[in-house]
Amino acid sequence: MKNISKKWKRILPAMLLVLALAFLAGCGGETKPAGDTMVYGSQDYTAINPALYEHGEINLLIFAGLTAHDADNNVVPGLAEKWSYDKGAKTWTFRLRKNLTFHDGEPLTSADVKFTLESILNEKNGSEIVSNYADIKKISCPDARTVKIQLKEENVGFPEYMTIGILPKHLLEGKDLTTDEFNQKPVGAGPYKLTEWDEGQSITLERFDGYYAGKANIPKIIFKIVPDSATRLLQLESGDLDMAQLTPKDGKALMKKDSDCSVYEMDTADYRAIAYNFAGSKLFKKYPELANILSYGIDRQAILKSVLLGEGEIAYSPIQKNPFNDSSIEKFNYDPAKMKSLLEQDGWKKNKDGWYEKDGTELKFTIAAMSDDQVRVDMANMCAEQLKKEGIHATAENRKELDWAGQDACIIGWGSPFDADDHTYKVFTTGAGDNYTGYSSADVDRTLEAARSTDDNSLRKQYYSTFLHRMTEQMPFTYIAYIKANYGVNKAVKGVDKNVVLGHHGVGIFWNVADWKLER
Structure with a gap:
């Protein structure tokens, strides 16, 4: 009996540890949301300031x-x-x-x-x-x-x-807006006020009773930092999250689960494209016409099916979801034979290794993608592989940060559901703040300036049509697809508008957050 007792003394702690880990895994290792608290699975934030940073869905709650x-x-x-x-x-x-x-x-x-x-x-x-x-x-x-x-x-x-x-x-006058602690302790006039920020873990918001449109229904919302979509899926299933945006793959997986969550496949004006660096890449600075030629070499339908699992639509215009769009423009439909013919007309010939080359310059470049965005990573890989098959020495590379000054190309995202001026003038006019690629066209500059200078919608439609036609003569991007935004939402959360067309990165879902209710 003494030997058996010693054996159990050795085994019992290990067994208890295994049981504890199993228990934590089963319940997500988290405390379930309180009855008056909604928990949202969010990307991480380092600073919150709407005057400085464009992308931040939390802005709609605080400001x-x-x-x-x-x-x-x-x-x-x-x-x-x-x-x-x-x-x-x-x-x-x-x-x-x-x-x-x-x-x-x-x-x-x-x-x-x-x-x-x-x-x-x-x-x-x-x-x-x-x-x-x-x-x-x-x-x-x-x-x-x-x-x-x-x-x-x-x-x-x-x-x-x-x-x-x-x-x-009164809080910021005379201070350095870029470094002030306000960016981690923001004060706005939105429906929710920030009460706690646990860096890298969560941001706690409580409703603001003085909100001009009336007190929000849900007392507290926690932005829990869960950058990975697969982890969000698990925590939606376990009940540790009430709501989160998912990749198409994880959205489909959640639909098949018997859980307390619904999946909203929401329309967006958010497109993905290959952006060519006309200022910093030696290749595209010297040969900007390649943006047009290479656009015929991308099989968008295959990318839509494989990467987006059919959720979205093929892109050909930056204002495709806007009433001022012109669907008659050149769409650069997949035609690798035409791409190769245009390359040869432009003086490119295959070298002994099978890659296109011109005046001693090999048609070789890298398509970068942010490593924390799996959809962009997958798109970069597919685009590179498609071009390789046709003799273009393209490779894909995942990066934590994009090098706007030195990279050849990247998978970019833009698009707005609002006025057509948004995400066109600031992206495509020469020297504009969000024109990261050095794209420049005098015709595009003139037409976009004219389009924002009249309130006559018939004239605006003409100007935007002209803009689109001039753009196709000198392409800034190879457009790939408009994506859908997949949100997993606990059935206790009521009032989310499933029909609103969302913006870039799915931003906009919180437009009516003050009206949401939590019915546990």
Whole structure:
């Protein structure tokens, strides 16, 4: 009995450890969300500031703009109750609602609006969205509730850009906006206020009782940092997450599960493309015509089927989901024979190794993709393999950070469900803030400038048609596909708008978050 007792003393701790691990795995190793708390599976954040950083779905919860969007992505009043435009003076006048406050109780006035716009325009801050506001000439505040914004040139889409979250001047004036602790302790006027940030783990938001549109229904929302889609899937199944965006593969997997979650396959204006570096790549700087030629070598249908599992549609235009789109433009349908014919007409010949070459330069380049985006990684790999088969020495590479100055090409994503000016003017005009590739076309510049300078929709449609036709003569990208956004949503979460067309990275799903309910 003594020997048996010693044996169990050795074995028992190991058995208990195994049982404990099994228990933790079974329940996700997490505490289930409380009845009044919704937990969202989110990408990580290092800073939250709508004036500096464009991509951040959390902005819609913490901040509020003068304008907002409704279910149809139309511009509607936000912090501003009304606005008007003086065409002769090129001046927009916004009238704020009464008794607006920030999360800290301080008044929100026209001075805060002026401060926000001036912060965006300040070159030292390096705002990612500065191109949207570059036409601002003068900002004045006749009184605490009125702000006048005079433009250098007309921009009929300007109210669209006033959805930008307003910053508190009293907390940021005189400080370095890029390094201030505000970026980790943001204070806005949105439906939720940040109460805790556990770096790399979670961001806790509690409803703001002073929200101009009324107190939100769900008392607390936690943005739990879960960057990996497969992990999100597991935590949705276990109940540790109430909601999360998933890859198409994981979305399909969740549909097959007997769980408490539904999967929403949501339409977006978010496209993926190969972006060529006309400024930093020796190859594409010397031979920019390759962007057009190579576009015939990409089998988009195969990528749509394999990478997106059929969820989405083949892309050919940056405004494909917009009423100003022109579907008659050249679509660069898959035609490898035409690609090779055009290469040979352009002076490219295959060398002894079977790769195309011209004047001693091999047609060799790398397509980069962000390593944390599996869809882009898979697209880069498929594009490279398709081109290789035809004699183009293309390779794919996963990177933690993109090298906009030195890379050859990358899988890029753009697209907006809002005014056609958004994600066109700032992406394709020469020298614009989001024109990362050095693309330049005088014709494109002129037509996009004209399109934003008239409120006559028939004229705007003509201008955008001209823009698209000029673009196809000198392609900036090889368009691949518009993607869908897959959201796993616990059935206890009510009020999510499944029909709204989402923007880049699926942003926009929180447009009506104050109306959501949690019924556990």
